[in-house]
Amino acid sequence: MKLAVAFVVALLLQLGLTASHLWWVLPACQPLLLVVVAAARRLDPVGVAWYGLAAGLVSDVLSQRIIGPGGIGGAVAGFVVASVVRRFEMEGPLYWIVGSLLASACSDLTWMLVAATLGVQPDHGLSGVLATVAMTGAAGLAVAAAERALRAWQSPARRRRRVLRRL
Amino acid sequence: MVQLRLRPDLAIVVVCIGLYIGSAAQARSPLGGTALSVAVATIAAPAVAVGNAVGAAWQLFWTGQRDLRSTLAELRKLRLESAELRRNNQLLSAEVTALRQGSRLLAAYPSLAERSVLARVIARDLPRTHTLRLDRGSRDGIHVDGPVLGEGGLVGRVDQVLEHSCRVQLLSHPAAAAAAAVAGVQQEALLVGGDQPRLTGLSPYTQVPLDSPILSTGSEGIYPPGLVFGTTLEARNDGLFTVVPVRLAANAAEVTVVLVLAPTVRGAP
Numbered sequence: 001m002k003l004a005v006a007f008v009v010a011l012l013l014q015l016g017l018t019a020s021h022l023w024w025v026l027p028a029c030q031p032l033l034l035v036v037v038a039a040a041r042r043l044d045p046v047g048v049a050w051y052g053l054a055a056g057l058v059s060d061v062l063s064q065r066i067i068g069p070g071g072i073g074g075a076v077a078g079f080v081v082a083s084v085v086r087r088f089e090m091e092g093p094l095y096w097i098v099g100s101l102l103a104s105a106c107s108d109l110t111w112m113l114v115a116a117t118l119g120v121q122p123d124h125g126l127s128g129v130l131a132t133v134a135m136t137g138a139a140g141l142a143v144a145a146a147e148r149a150l151r152a153w154q155s156p157a158r159r160r161r162r163v164l165r166r167l
Numbered sequence: 168m169v170q171l172r173l174r175p176d177l178a179i180v181v182v183c184i185g186l187y188i189g190s191a192a193q194a195r196s197p198l199g200g201t202a203l204s205v206a207v208a209t210i211a212a213p214a215v216a217v218g219n220a221v222g223a224a225w226q227l228f229w230t231g232q233r234d235l236r237s238t239l240a241e242l243r244k245l246r247l248e249s250a251e252l253r254r255n256n257q258l259l260s261a262e263v264t265a266l267r268q269g270s271r272l273l274a275a276y277p278s279l280a281e282r283s284v285l286a287r288v289i290a291r292d293l294p295r296t297h298t299l300r301l302d303r304g305s306r307d308g309i310h311v312d313g314p315v316l317g318e319g320g321l322v323g324r325v326d327q328v329l330e331h332s333c334r335v336q337l338l339s340h341p342a343a344a345a346a347a348a349v350a351g352v353q354q355e356a357l358l359v360g361g362d363q364p365r366l367t368g369l370s371p372y373t374q375v376p377l378d379s380p381i382l383s384t385g386s387e388g389i390y391p392p393g394l395v396f397g398t399t400l401e402a403r404n405d406g407l408f409t410v411v412p413v414r415l416a417a418n419a420a421e422v423t424v425v426l427v428l429a430p431t432v433r434g435a436p
Binding site for chain 2: 012013015016017018019020021022023046047049050053057061062064066067068069071072075114118119120
């Protein structure tokens with residue numbers, strides 16, 4: 001359920017980031033891929049690949065490209081991220097940062113590969129890939145920082161300190 | 168009825184292949200302006216509007232902050248300029264005061280103006296060395312033992328001369344001494360310095376009127392005769408002499424411009 005809510009929020013965010021009043025680099029960020037990364041904690045690689053497929057298809061629809069390559073790219077990205085995270089037992093900020101970088105890189109490179117095999121002219125080049133990886137990585141870093149802050153806020157140690165202060 | 172069970176890992180591969188084929192079909196026959204694109208645009212509109220609102224607010228905030236920063240910088244600059252102007256104003260006021268004092272000094276002693284040099288006090292040490300430092304030196308014709316005249320009267324004599332400055336030994340210096348006479352008293356006396364300058368050398372029980380002017384006589388060969396040293400305070404007998412405390416006419420703490428006279432030639436009539 002949480003993942004579904006996160007998916008919708010990420011979808012709206014991805015749409016909102018294309019607003020003309022925002023910084024021009026922001027549309028390169030792919031919040032939907034962060035949901036795929038988040039799914040890697042709870043699901044097996046194939047389950048994450050399904051999530052990636054859905055995210056990629058939605059991205060294709062939103063960006064009004066050919067529907068399909070994005071889904072394939074998302075599926076590959078989800079599988080790779082889940083496999084790497086499990087293999088190296090990643091946790092905390094490293095999980096988010098490596099996961100988001102890996103997911104964006106895999107998704108975009110797969111998309112370009114598929115587009116190349118289909119004979120379709122890609123709508124962005126290497127600089128676009130780099131921008132996507134950088135911005136999605138930055139978003140992953142922000143999520144990691146937010147998660148750490150939330151954990152610190154909800155930690156039992158902090159709760160104990162608060163109780164002791166009241167005594 | 169045949170039940171088709173597909174493993175999830177195989178299913179996703181199959182779906183991807185299907186997507187690839189579908190993509191190829193789309194690439195061969197592109198569709199434009201479909202209902203899907205209209206739906207996407209409709210769904211995207213509120214999110215884009217929110218994004219634009221956030222972006223516009225951020226731009227406003229950023230512009231305001233930049234304006235505030237530039238305003239504060241301007242304020243800081245203006246404050247510095249104001250302080251600089253205030254300092255300049257003070258310097259100019261001091262300059263004007265000195266010029267006025269100098270012009271009053273020259274007007275007070277017109278006969279001495281020709282053989283004297285107007286100088287400004289650049290440093291003073293009254294409590295320790297009882298000296299003033301002037302901004303004129305040997306290059307301006309200042310010589311050792313030149314009498315120094317303030318607006319109220321004599322201040323002291325030049326005791327050290329450099330090229331661009333000179334030092335004045337005040338009458339309050341413990342080693343200072345000058346021949347003087349009290350108006351209305353026949354005898355000549357010796358004015359000596361110290362924390363309280365005084366006249367000595369008067370015979371005992373000499374009647375010295377209070378607040379009488381004390382003038383130079385020139386007998387010591389430094390100060391020209393007839394210039395004011397100060398006024399008398401209450402006289403008293405001390406041993407063989409009558410001692411008269413003196414209130415000096417020129418306040419060395421306030422004098423800013425002085426007239427340095429050419430030294431008197433010793434032995435000259």
